[in-house]
Amino acid sequence: MTRRILLSHLGLILLVLLALEVPFGLFYARSELSSFSHTAHQGAMTLAEVCEEKMERGIAGDLPDLARAYGRRTGSRVLVTDHRGVVLTDTAALAYVGRNLSAEPDISTALRHRPFVGSRSSPSAGGNVLFATVPGGSDAVVPCVVRTVYMLSPLKAKIHAAWLTLGFIGVAVLAAVSLIGFALARSITRPVRALELATAQLADGRLTDPPATDHGPLELRRLAASFTATATRLQHLLREQQAFASDVSHQLRTPLTAVRLRLENFEPHLAPCAQDSLDKALGELERLSLMVQGLLALARLENSAIRPEPVDLDIVVADRAAIWTAFADEQQVGITVSGARAVRVWGAPGALEQIIDNLLSNALRASPPGTVITLAVVDAPGQGEHTTPEAELHVIDQGPGMTRAERLRAFDRFWRAAGADHDGTGLGLPMVRQLARASGGEVTLEAAPGGGLDAVVRLRCAESRTHRERPGTSANVDRAGRRADHRGTAVNGSLEGALRREH
Structure with a gap:
């Protein structure tokens, strides 16, 4: 400027x-x-x-x-x-x-x-x-x-000397005007640069250096004052909302746990004919607990500024596949990993693990016995206006799949396909989309060749790696085995834990 x-x-x-x-x-x-x-x-x-x-x-x-x-x-x-x-x-x-x-x-x-x-x-x-x-x-x-x-x-x-004199006068005037203009331009743009810096800080989630309101033209001083007031109000609202989410998280867990304990205490005193109702009530209570945790996790994710970091995509895919293999074997479903190696992408802390966990959980629900779930990492060029190379993670199942209309609605909160089991909360895919966007990427659902569903996660590539462990080595297998014992935490609480670490 x-x-x-x-x-x-x-x-x-x-x-x-x-x-x-x-x-x-x-x-x-x-x-x-x-x-x-x-x-x-x-x-x-x-x-x-x-x-x-x-x-x-x-x-x-x-x-x-x-x-x-x-x-x-x-x-x-x-x-x-x-x-x-x-x-x-x-x-x-x-x-x-x-x-x-x-x-x-x-x-x-x-x-x-x-x-x-x-x-x-x-x-x-x-x-x-x-x-x-x-x-x-x-x-x-x-x-x-x-x-x-x-x-x-x-x-x-003599005439040439006069022209040279005029030229020197013009150059001197331009030099003087340049100095004056530069000082004037700096005085005008300094408040604008301060506003730009403050806007970037506010976009990152915290305004530490508000723009000065006593420098520059009157209009820019008024703009700086209005921006500071707006930013202060927004930060106050965000803090209040985050505090509310934290308080609700604590306040809701305690009564839900108490209700579950009381219902379980009724079990010895119930007639056999009421046992089925008790089981259904406990199941709905568990679903309500998961739904509350998912809503709180989404609220925290939307209200926080998470900076993506370089992540080894193929290592994360190999780790999650090793963790989920045991549970897939129980349903007689196979999990295979294929695609590019040595791929680094930008991802929010803990986001890729949660994305893969949610997509694998959905794929396992939809996969009949004897089928295979494929995790494929594919290099892809930048699309649209973006020239940055991208990587695609495909989670492909061989289930019944979805219609085009269902794939478009699958990312709406609480939406579930007709005939879907009642254990889901309808928050998994919205959470996946939010995590992908927080990482600078996007997720879409496509029809898989030969039937089934292909969940495609597109992420921006980071710098390439030169020296690292390859997926499938003994170190990765051992690490995956150690993490397999924490499946419940990984599936239901990895996002919340990542957000806690972020804050």
Whole structure:
């Protein structure tokens, strides 16, 4: 912005300078040439009168000395002819003496009682010359003609010096204006840069350096004051909402746990015919608990600023596949991992684990025995306006799949497909989308080839790795085995734990 203001300021000043200096320079050049021509003409007329007087008095022999004296004083070449155009004297070349020049335009014009002033190129003189040819006397017959010739190079040098002076003045003015414009632009843009910094801080979740409200133009000071008030109010609302989410999390867990314990205590005292109702009540209570945890996790995710970090996608995929393999075996469903290796992507802390857990959980619910769930990592070029390379994670099952309308609605909160089991809360896929967007990516559902569902998670690639462990090594298998014992925490609480660590 400073550059644009400064360039526009300098452009305007440059136009003003050109509008003033160029006409002035042209006027000065014309004025100097006109003044020089007038002086040459007046001097030639005075010399012609003196020459006429000498010729009338019969002392034409003094003409060469008179011409030389005049030429030395004015720096010109002087040529005098008689009434026929025959050269009487020439200060430049004696060979011209005695030649008839009546055919030349200026001499011919002067012999007809009309002065002639003009300029022309003279190769013998080495440049352009100005000549003034005037008749001597006002009688019917012109007694003599005087031609004075001046080199124009001194005049041109003077005009060029004037142009250089104007140029130096223009450069000095532009330099001074540049300094003034730069100071002015900085004074205008400093509050704007402060607002930009404060906006970036607010986008990151915390305004630590509010913009000053006592610098810059009045409009920007008012804008800074309004922004600070708005940012302060937003931060207060966010803190209140986060505190509310934390309080609700604590307050809801205790009564839900108490209700579950009381219901379980009823079990020994219930008739066998009521056992089924008790089981259903406990199941709904568990679903309510999961739903509350999911809502709180989504609220915390939406109200927090999470910065993505480089994550080894293929390592995370291998770890989660190893954890879920045992549970998939119980349902006679296989899990395979394929695709690119050494892929680093940007991901929010703990987000990729939660994304894969939710997608695998949904895939296991939909997969019939004897089928396979595929986890595939695919390199993909940037799409749309983004040129940054991307990586795609595909979670493909061989279940019944979804219609196009169902795939479009699958990310709505609490929505579940018709005929779906009642254990789900309808928050898994919304949470996956929120986590993917927090990581700078996106998630979509597509129809898998041959039936089933293909959940595609697109993430921006980070820098490539040069040295790291490859998925499938003993270290990864051991780590996956150690983490397999915490399946419940990984599935239901990884997002909440990640958000707690973030805050």
